[in-house]
Amino acid sequence: MSGFERWGAATERALYGRAGFYRRETPASHFTTSARTPVFAEAIARVADEVDERLGRPEGFTVVDVGAGGGDLLADLAGLLDRRISLVGVELRPRPAGLPERIAWRPEPPDRVSGLIVACELLDNVPCDVAVLDPEGRARYEEVDAEGRTRLGETLEAEDEQWIDKWWPLTVPGDRAEIGRTRDAAWADLTARLDRGTALAVDYGHTRSDRPQGGTLTGFAHGRQTEPIPDGARDVTAHVAVDAIACDSFQRQRDALHALGFTATRPPMALAYRNPTAYALALAKTTATARLTDPAGLGGHWWLRTDRP
Numbered sequence: 001m002s003g004f005e006r007w008g009a010a011t012e013r014a015l016y017g018r019a020g021f022y023r024r025e026t027p028a029s030h031f032t033t034s035a036r037t038p039v040f041a042e043a044i045a046r047v048a049d050e051v052d053e054r055l056g057r058p059e060g061f062t063v064v065d066v067g068a069g070g071g072d073l074l075a076d077l078a079g080l081l082d083r084r085i086s087l088v089g090v091e092l093r094p095r096p097a098g099l100p101e102r103i104a105w106r107p108e109p110p111d112r113v114s115g116l117i118v119a120c121e122l123l124d125n126v127p128c129d130v131a132v133l134d135p136e137g138r139a140r141y142e143e144v145d146a147e148g149r150t151r152l153g154e155t156l157e158a159e160d161e162q163w164i165d166k167w168w169p170l171t172v173p174g175d176r177a178e179i180g181r182t183r184d185a186a187w188a189d190l191t192a193r194l195d196r197g198t199a200l201a202v203d204y205g206h207t208r209s210d211r212p213q214g215g216t217l218t219g220f221a222h223g224r225q226t227e228p229i230p231d232g233a234r235d236v237t238a239h240v241a242v243d244a245i246a247c248d249s250f251q252r253q254r255d256a257l258h259a260l261g262f263t264a265t266r267p268p269m270a271l272a273y274r275n276p277t278a279y280a281l282a283l284a285k286t287t288a289t290a291r292l293t294d295p296a297g298l299g300g301h302w303w304l305r306t307d308r309p
């Protein structure tokens with residue numbers, strides 16, 4: 001065997017295989033995300049409250065965090081949301097120690113959900129294949145081995161070719177694109193479970209007007225960006241073609257947070273003299289909000305929503 005396979009299969013094995021990266025590692029040991037900021041949890045609690053109100057504050061309302069990582073978001077939500085609301089973490093790894101008891105933990109999303117499904121930085125970790133236009137103008141799969149060496153493989157299958165033609169056309173030999181069909185399918189699977197409420201994905205992404213040339217496939221390990229080598233020692237991720245995903249709306253995180261009333265406004269200096277503790281807390285919240293809304297950082301992430309009445 002050559003050891004070369006398509007990116008989708010190689011990433012699946014490297015991240016989720018028996019000895020895969022996410023079977024062993026918590027995201028927090030390698031990189032930071034919005035979900036680890038308490039202000040983000042406040043924003044999600046506000047979304048949950050809006051959805052809960054829209055649904056008439058029913059007895060059974062669940063917030064499901066899919067790809068819950070170390071459970072940070074749910075742990076914060078446990079302190080913010082009414083006890084009537086059930087909290088469920090969906091994650092491949094076992095339940096983290098010390099999570100509040102009211103949080104349920106499971107390896108698969110529930111079949112039916114009434115409430116709010118959140119998937120923060122999940123879709124960018126759904127493995128996808130990579131297409132490259134060869135010198136003869138044929139779109140072919142890029143293959144990779146466990147050391148990150150690449151070569152061209154077969155020509156694209158019909159459904160992948162259609163996706164590429166529609167969402168990320170390759171025009172010049174050497175053009176390269178990540179095929180988003182697996183992400184589209186992952187979102188369709190999650191939203192098919194939603195009876196009433198909202199599903200919200202928060203992720204890195206791009207649209208047809210700003211697809212990054214050559215794609216975005218990259219690695220992360222121990223706080224550093226690395227080559228995307230599918231060796232199980234690092235995260236392998238690619239941004240999401242958000243406009244290809246069947247959802248009701250999408251907007252940048254910065255705009256979503258502003259619409260929810262989160263702005264990075266410095267507290268007045270007078271507060272520092274009157275109540276130094278309150279000032280320090282308000283300043284910490286301003287700093288966190290500034291990070292979450294920074295257009296060059298987390299603020300540039302996308303919020304994708306699917307709403308069911």
Ligand SMILES: C[S@@+](CC[C@H](N)C(=O)[O-])C[C@H]1O[C@@H](n2cnc3c(N)ncnc32)[C@H](O)[C@@H]1O
Nearest residue numbers: 022027033035067068069090091092120121125
């Ligand atoms: C980039 S991390 C994000 C963690 C957390 N949501 C955050 O934003 O900090 C992606 C997480 O999704 C989990 N994951 C990926 N595919 C999954 C699946 N099919 N079912 C459950 N968890 C999954 C991984 O194990 C990993 O913890």
